Amino acid sequence: MTDFAGMEDLLQDFLTEAGDLLSGVDNKLVDLERSPDDRGLLNDIFRGFHTIKGGAGFLNAGELVTLCHLTENLFDRLRNGELSVTAESMDIILAATAAVRDMFGDLERGVMPHAADEALIASLQGAIQGAAPLLAAAPRPAAATAAPPAGAVAGSPQPTSAGAGPDWQLLMSAVTGALAPSSAAVQAVVPPVEPELAPEKIINAALGRRATDRPGVSGPTGRREPERVRDNSIRVDTARLDQVLNLSGEIGLTKNRLNALRRDILSGRNDTETLHALDLAVSQLDLLVSDLQNAVMKTRMQPIGRLFQKYPRIARDLARNLGKDVELVLAGEDTEIDKTMIEDLSDPIIHLIRNAVDHGVESASDRAAAGKPSKSELRLEARQEGDHIVILVADDGRGMDAERLRAKAVAKGLISEEEASTLDERQSYNLVFLPGFSMAEKVSDVSGRGVGMDVVRTNIQKLNGAIEIRSQPGKGATFVINLPLTLAILPVLLVRLGAQPFAVPLSMVREILPIEPNMVHDVGGRATMVVRGEVLPILTLSGLLGWPQEQVPGYGVLMQTTDMAFVLAIDSFAGREDAVIKSLDDFRPKGVAGVTTLSNGQIVLILDMKELLAEGNATQGIPRSALIPAQGEAVSG
Amino acid sequence: MADPKLRFLVVDDFSTMRRIVRNLLKELGYANVDEAEDGAVALQKLNAAPFDFVVTDWNMPNMDGLTLLQTIRRTPQFKHLPVLMITAEAKKENIIAAAQSGASGYIVKPFTAATLAEKLEKIFEKMGRSGAA
Numbered sequence: 001m002t003d004f005a006g007m008e009d010l011l012q013d014f015l016t017e018a019g020d021l022l023s024g025v026d027n028k029l030v031d032l033e034r035s036p037d038d039r040g041l042l043n044d045i046f047r048g049f050h051t052i053k054g055g056a057g058f059l060n061a062g063e064l065v066t067l068c069h070l071t072e073n074l075f076d077r078l079r080n081g082e083l084s085v086t087a088e089s090m091d092i093i094l095a096a097t098a099a100v101r102d103m104f105g106d107l108e109r110g111v112m113p114h115a116a117d118e119a120l121i122a123s124l125q126g127a128i129q130g131a132a133p134l135l136a137a138a139p140r141p142a143a144a145t146a147a148p149p150a151g152a153v154a155g156s157p158q159p160t161s162a163g164a165g166p167d168w169q170l171l172m173s174a175v176t177g178a179l180a181p182s183s184a185a186v187q188a189v190v191p192p193v194e195p196e197l198a199p200e201k202i203i204n205a206a207l208g209r210r211a212t213d214r215p216g217v218s219g220p221t222g223r224r225e226p227e228r229v230r231d232n233s234i235r236v237d238t239a240r241l242d243q244v245l246n247l248s249g250e251i252g253l254t255k256n257r258l259n260a261l262r263r264d265i266l267s268g269r270n271d272t273e274t275l276h277a278l279d280l281a282v283s284q285l286d287l288l289v290s291d292l293q294n295a296v297m298k299t300r301m302q303p304i305g306r307l308f309q310k311y312p313r314i315a316r317d318l319a320r321n322l323g324k325d326v327e328l329v330l331a332g333e334d335t336e337i338d339k340t341m342i343e344d345l346s347d348p349i350i351h352l353i354r355n356a357v358d359h360g361v362e363s364a365s366d367r368a369a370a371g372k373p374s375k376s377e378l379r380l381e382a383r384q385e386g387d388h389i390v391i392l393v394a395d396d397g398r399g400m401d402a403e404r405l406r407a408k409a410v411a412k413g414l415i416s417e418e419e420a421s422t423l424d425e426r427q428s429y430n431l432v433f434l435p436g437f438s439m440a441e442k443v444s445d446v447s448g449r450g451v452g453m454d455v456v457r458t459n460i461q462k463l464n465g466a467i468e469i470r471s472q473p474g475k476g477a478t479f480v481i482n483l484p485l486t487l488a489i490l491p492v493l494l495v496r497l498g499a500q501p502f503a504v505p506l507s508m509v510r511e512i513l514p515i516e517p518n519m520v521h522d523v524g525g526r527a528t529m530v531v532r533g534e535v536l537p538i539l540t541l542s543g544l545l546g547w548p549q550e551q552v553p554g555y556g557v558l559m560q561t562t563d564m565a566f567v568l569a570i571d572s573f574a575g576r577e578d579a580v581i582k583s584l585d586d587f588r589p590k591g592v593a594g595v596t597t598l599s600n601g602q603i604v605l606i607l608d609m610k611e612l613l614a615e616g617n618a619t620q621g622i623p624r625s626a627l628i629p630a631q632g633e634a635v636s637g
Numbered sequence: 638m639a640d641p642k643l644r645f646l647v648v649d650d651f652s653t654m655r656r657i658v659r660n661l662l663k664e665l666g667y668a669n670v671d672e673a674e675d676g677a678v679a680l681q682k683l684n685a686a687p688f689d690f691v692v693t694d695w696n697m698p699n700m701d702g703l704t705l706l707q708t709i710r711r712t713p714q715f716k717h718l719p720v721l722m723i724t725a726e727a728k729k730e731n732i733i734a735a736a737q738s739g740a741s742g743y744i745v746k747p748f749t750a751a752t753l754a755e756k757l758e759k760i761f762e763k764m765g766r767s768g769a770a
């Protein structure tokens with residue numbers, strides 16, 4: 001199946017590390033465009049290709065070695081000042097980098113990389129030869145980097161003095177002899193590389209994306225995909241692992257202590273001293289376990305910079321395609337986030353950047369007219385706020401026009417004229433998240449990927465996150481993504497239907513309020529409630545689940561989904577809990593995201609509200625009468 | 638034959654490469670291996686604990702392999718330490734530069750355990766001779 005049998009570990013290591021390296025190279029290339037003479041940059045890029053080449057050699061990936069070798073040679077000449085960076089050579093270099101990325105894609109699928117485009121190889125060779133006519137250091141064909149015959153190199157068996165001199169002479173001739181150059185391979189006439197890349201290609205090339213990576217394929221709320229093909233490994237700082245080990249050791253000791261105490265207590269000892277010791281041991285265990293949970297969670301955390309670093313290049317290429325000058329500024333790259341989320345955030349952030357470059361940033365002439373600097377600054381920032389991660393994508397463009405958004409939504413038939421008139425600014429901005437909404441008057445190259453902002457929002461929600469928009473006319477728009485620190489632990493609200501508890505994600509809960517009969521109104525045969533001026537439909541949990549209603553619900557939970565706010569009518573509630581989600585892989589009833597175990601050992605279903613609401617008839621609402629208790633029955637309390 | 642107690646220091650900025658070298662060494666029976674990600678870190682490690690053998694990449698940030706080699710040769714307590722240079726280059730200038738700086742051996746990527754064994758053997762042989770002389 002794979003060309004790398006027996007080398008899977010090595011391959012995985014290589015891909016992870018070389019992938020990071022290549023992203024770094026990409027960013028340095030963006031910098032290099034701005035300061036083409038920076039020796040340090042040239043050196044770093046040279047070393048990047050050099051290192052990738054070295055690793056590729058061990059994987060026997062000859063084509064990758066060839067490509068890296070040529071690119072490296074070009075940078076060798078650039079860094080030595082023998083050549084200088086030109087627009088043409090830059091295009092060739094970028095194309096070569098993309099080709100390397102392509103080859104990584106092959107490697108990820110377990111196939112030997114295909115040969116790079118001949119035109120590209122020829123362009124590289126031409127560029128190396130380039131302006132400098134002297135062929136003194138003719139580029140050797142990359143095959144030369146294959147291991148020279150071991151015997152030839154190592155073979156100098158005659159005994160000499162310990163002095164290295166003679167050995168080295170021999171060695172040198174052996175090596176150079178084995179590598180008799182065939183510089184004739186270099187062609188003089190070089191077809192230029194096609195520099196115009198469609199945005200789709202830009203993004204795919206920059207990400208090394210495979211066809212199977214589509215946005216919106218990850219699992220529903222709170223569920224982790226069983227296995228993803230790619231990169232199931234994780235790099236963890238050994239200090240963090242040591243901490244986990246330490247804590248589990250201490251927990252072991254505390255467990256022993258508890259065992260001893262149990263023996264004592266079972267044999268009748270229940271004096272204050274013993275009970276006090278028990279109390280102490282249990283508290284200690286409590287502390288240790290929560291420390292351990294934290295420590296284990298930390299092993300899953302990765303700096304978001306690993307994700308961020310591939311974006312400056314994408315932003316640059318997209319902007320260049322549209323004739324705009326955009327610089328993506330990164331901040332908060334050290335912010336740590338759950339590794340699985342990093343992967344799932346990749347597409348939404350790309351789309352937001354693409355959206356900002358395409359729609360947010362004005363054309364050069366508009367910017368000049370508005371008296372703004374011609375280069376626009378796009379900010380991608382991450383930071384931790386409490387137990388949340390906040391990611392900002394901010395542009396300094398024209399900002400969003402609530403009026404235009406409303407008109408657009410009405411024209412597209414997404415909302416009625418009437419609905420539009422009731423929307424405030426924030427709600428108007430959120431219209432862009434509606435499926436089928438596209439702000440571009442004509443579908444441009446950049447935004448025509450068939451993926452809209454609605455998918456961005458859906459994907460963020462799958463991570464139990466939320467996205468909102470802030471905008472200042474003329475100053476720019478900011479997309480704010482709010483994410484939980486991890487998917488492994490989900491804060492939930494426990495609600496009850498009769499005696500049966502259910503858990504709903506706390507992130508959707510706005511508030512809890514008693515349902516007073518006199519606050520319930522009837523609008524078109526459906527029960528509604530006015531909360532601080534907002535008219536909200538009341539949906540009963542029993543109705544959503546399709547259960548018969550056995551008692552009149554006493555409480556309402558004001559839930560906010562992205563599409564709607566509503567009052568979920570429940571019988572009672574039991575407080576909040578941090579649920580550790582166990583997914584029901586093979587057997588998953590509709591509307592159930594998973595299960596969790598309560599402190600008393602009871603198993604509770606975690607509801608997937610989105611799925612429940614998707615059941616058409618469930619959202620029809622219920623008549624007011626269902627919420628009015630029969631005579632004499634008290635509701636509150 | 639391989640002395641399993643020999644303590645190796647593998648220096649490379651690319652952790653995949655360090656792992657490759659470490660695995661090859663293990664294949665040859667050398668399990669006592671430590672790693673450093675550049676010349677500067679390598680020197681720290683050399684100063685902190687005794688090593689018997691250094692295997693180093695050439696091209697690294699902070700301090701490259703050649704500078705590491707030169708520093709080792711200049712430092713009295715390290716100067717007899719065998720240093721095997723690993724690089725992707727088989728360039729004449731590089732080999733001469735390494736030789737002049739006192740490299741004990743030079744190996745070109747990619748290589749097999751057999752090639753590595755051969756190089757090591759040769760270096761040990763040379764050391765044995767110089768020790769006897």
